Amino acid sequence: MNGPQDLGGQMGFGPVAPEKDEPYFHAEWEKRALGVTLCAGAMGAWSLDESRHARESLHPADYYASSYYEIWIKALETLLMRHGFVDRAELHDGEMHGVGATPKRVLKAADVPAVLARGGPCDRPLATQPKFAAGDRVRARNMHPVGHTRLPRYVRGRVGVVEAVRDGFVLPDTNAHGRGENPERVYTVVFQGRELWGEGSDPTLSVSVDAWENYLEPA
Amino acid sequence: MAARVRALETILTQKGLIDPAAIDVIVDTYETKVGPRNGARVVAKAWSDPAFADWLRRDATAAIVSLGYGGRQGEHMQAVFNSSDTHNMVVCTLCSCYPWSVLGLPPVWYKAPPYRSRAVIDPRSVLAEFGVELPADKAVRVWDSTAELRYLVIPERPAGTEGWDEERLAALVTRDSMIGTGLAREPEAT
Numbered sequence: 001m002n003g004p005q006d007l008g009g010q011m012g013f014g015p016v017a018p019e020k021d022e023p024y025f026h027a028e029w030e031k032r033a034l035g036v037t038l039c040a041g042a043m044g045a046w047s048l049d050e051s052r053h054a055r056e057s058l059h060p061a062d063y064y065a066s067s068y069y070e071i072w073i074k075a076l077e078t079l080l081m082r083h084g085f086v087d088r089a090e091l092h093d094g095e096m097h098g099v100g101a102t103p104k105r106v107l108k109a110a111d112v113p114a115v116l117a118r119g120g121p122c123d124r125p126l127a128t129q130p131k132f133a134a135g136d137r138v139r140a141r142n143m144h145p146v147g148h149t150r151l152p153r154y155v156r157g158r159v160g161v162v163e164a165v166r167d168g169f170v171l172p173d174t175n176a177h178g179r180g181e182n183p184e185r186v187y188t189v190v191f192q193g194r195e196l197w198g199e200g201s202d203p204t205l206s207v208s209v210d211a212w213e214n215y216l217e218p219a
Numbered sequence: 220m221a222a223r224v225r226a227l228e229t230i231l232t233q234k235g236l237i238d239p240a241a242i243d244v245i246v247d248t249y250e251t252k253v254g255p256r257n258g259a260r261v262v263a264k265a266w267s268d269p270a271f272a273d274w275l276r277r278d279a280t281a282a283i284v285s286l287g288y289g290g291r292q293g294e295h296m297q298a299v300f301n302s303s304d305t306h307n308m309v310v311c312t313l314c315s316c317y318p319w320s321v322l323g324l325p326p327v328w329y330k331a332p333p334y335r336s337r338a339v340i341d342p343r344s345v346l347a348e349f350g351v352e353l354p355a356d357k358a359v360r361v362w363d364s365t366a367e368l369r370y371l372v373i374p375e376r377p378a379g380t381e382g383w384d385e386e387r388l389a390a391l392v393t394r395d396s397m398i399g400t401g402l403a404r405e406p407e408a409t
Contacts, residue, residue: 008312008363010336016348017333018400022326024250029221034249034324035242036228043236052314068315068330070220073227086230094226096233109240116248117290119320122367150365152312154339167295169367186366197340204358207339210366 001146004063005056008154009197033069037076042115043103045083048122049176053148054078124183126168131213132187136162139219140189140211148176151215155207159219160191163208171212185213254323257288258371259392261321262403263385265298266376276300279371283321292369293320299362300373301399306353307372308346308399310338311364318369322394329398339363349400372396374403 007013025031041051054075056063063071080086084101107115132138142157143149150172166186174182193205231237261283265272274282279296283289296318299307311317312335317325328334337345342359346352353359362370374396380388383406395401 005313007332007335008339010332013332013336015333016328016331016337016345018328018349018395019326024254024324025246026327027221029224031246032224032228032242033220035245036224036231036237038245039237039241040231055314064332068327073220073224077227080227080231085234085236090230091226094222094229096230100234103236106236106238107241108238109244112241112244112248115291116245116253119289119291119294121294123295150313152363152365154312166366166368186368188368190360202341202343202359204356205342205361206358207361207363209363210368212366 001053001056001148002144002153003056004058004060005052006153008152030069033073037072039107040076040080040085042105042107043085044105045085045101045103046079047170047175048120049148049170049172050178051075051079052172053176054082056148122170123167124170124181126183126185128185130165130185130187132162132165132216132218134162134165137219138162138187138189138216140209141215141217143215145173147173149173149215151211152209154196155189155191155209155211158191158195160189160195160208162187163190164188166210169212171214173212186210187213187216189216249319249324253288253319255321255392255394255397256389257286257323258318258321258394258397259389260385261286261288261298261371262373262392262397263389265373266380266388267385272300272373275373283371288320290320292316293318295368296320296371297368298371298373299360301375303375304356305358305360306399307360307362307370308338308342309362309364309370309372310335312336312339313363313365316364316367316369318371320369321371322397326394346400349395351400351402372399374401377403377405379406 055071139159140155168183169186170181171184190208193201275298279298315330391404396403
């Protein structure tokens with residue numbers, strides 16, 4: 001979706017303002033927000049793609065006014081309600097009213113190290129041959145899906161060169177909406193700065209994105 | 220927001236959906252165990268051991284796992300090497316994708332709109348805000364982490380560090396130098 005998350009090339013957000021010796025957390029609640037988000041995700045009711053889509057589906061004014069942990073928590077509430085684990089009244093009252101959906105699993109403290117060490121690989125074997133090879137010129141499709149996608153707007157319609165042919169990966173565009181993993185080949189595609197940003201661009205700049213096969217067409 | 224998160228944790232705990240002690244373990248992991256010192260050791264080894272550097276170029280995931288750094292948000296790694304003619308910089312314009320297994324949790328600026336919007340269109344002005352000025356003819360390559368690959372920048376090894384062991388070298392490797400918004404420290408700065 002052409003949502004607030006698609007920030008590449010936007011202007012007006014000001015300086016980056018790196019913080020010297022930045023702590024990992026700026027408040028106690030951020031620690032709990034990280035942990036609650038990971039523990040709730042570990043229930044197995046939704047994918048990382050669905051989480052990302054819930055975050056980018058915040059109203060743009062809300063998204064831009066929120067810190068990243070705030071974005072996580074707001075999206076998490078949506079996911080928990082969507083999947084029947086909590087309802088709005090419970091969130092309002094801050095306490096349980098009744099039993100909700102049953103999770104596939106509950107992450108226990110003792111299992112955390114193993115679960116974090118295992119991660120969640122999302123590469124998948126493919127039976128098909130790659131459609132593109134390193135060195136091929138490709139155009140990122142000019143598409144504007146209303147659902148989740150990982151093709152940023154700033155490359156759509158632009159021509160780049162395939163630099164690397166990757167493995168098959170779960171397709172976020174369907175997986176975020178519970179329509180299956182539909183794994184597809186991923187390619188690292190390099191675009192010259194001038195192709196993306198026009199004549200004023202830094203002549204030494206190139207930018208790559210990692211694009212699923214159906215995001216690309218021959219150029 | 221503190222009250223809202225507390226309410227969420229309370230409800231989910233009452234329902235038996237989460238284990239509050241698991242949250243403590245997660246926080247402790249990313250406060251004390253998984254952080255940019257992991258990545259610094261990868262870089263120091265790449266600087267010291269050509270065979271390891273070669274492995275890192277070919278299969279970064281396996282090379283990094285061999286040092287004990289794998290898992291969440293490090294499942295599919297690529298190392299990108301700075302050189303005399305190219306500087307690499309990593310961003311996630313669409314969210315906050317970051318190589319947790321080697322760098323830990325991302326800093327606030329990495330997840331915020333100024334960096335995410337500007338890194339791909341004007342990286343040199345971003346670098347200037349980090350105090351980095353590159354030669355005008357040095358190419359800048361920005362890697363937008365739009366899929367599940369996670370990128371680790373291998374900065375150039377500073378001059379004057381010949382014969383240093385890996386531990387001393389690792390002390391020169393900053394978090395920002397592995398994102399590409401910084402360079403490795405010069406030996407006289409340590």
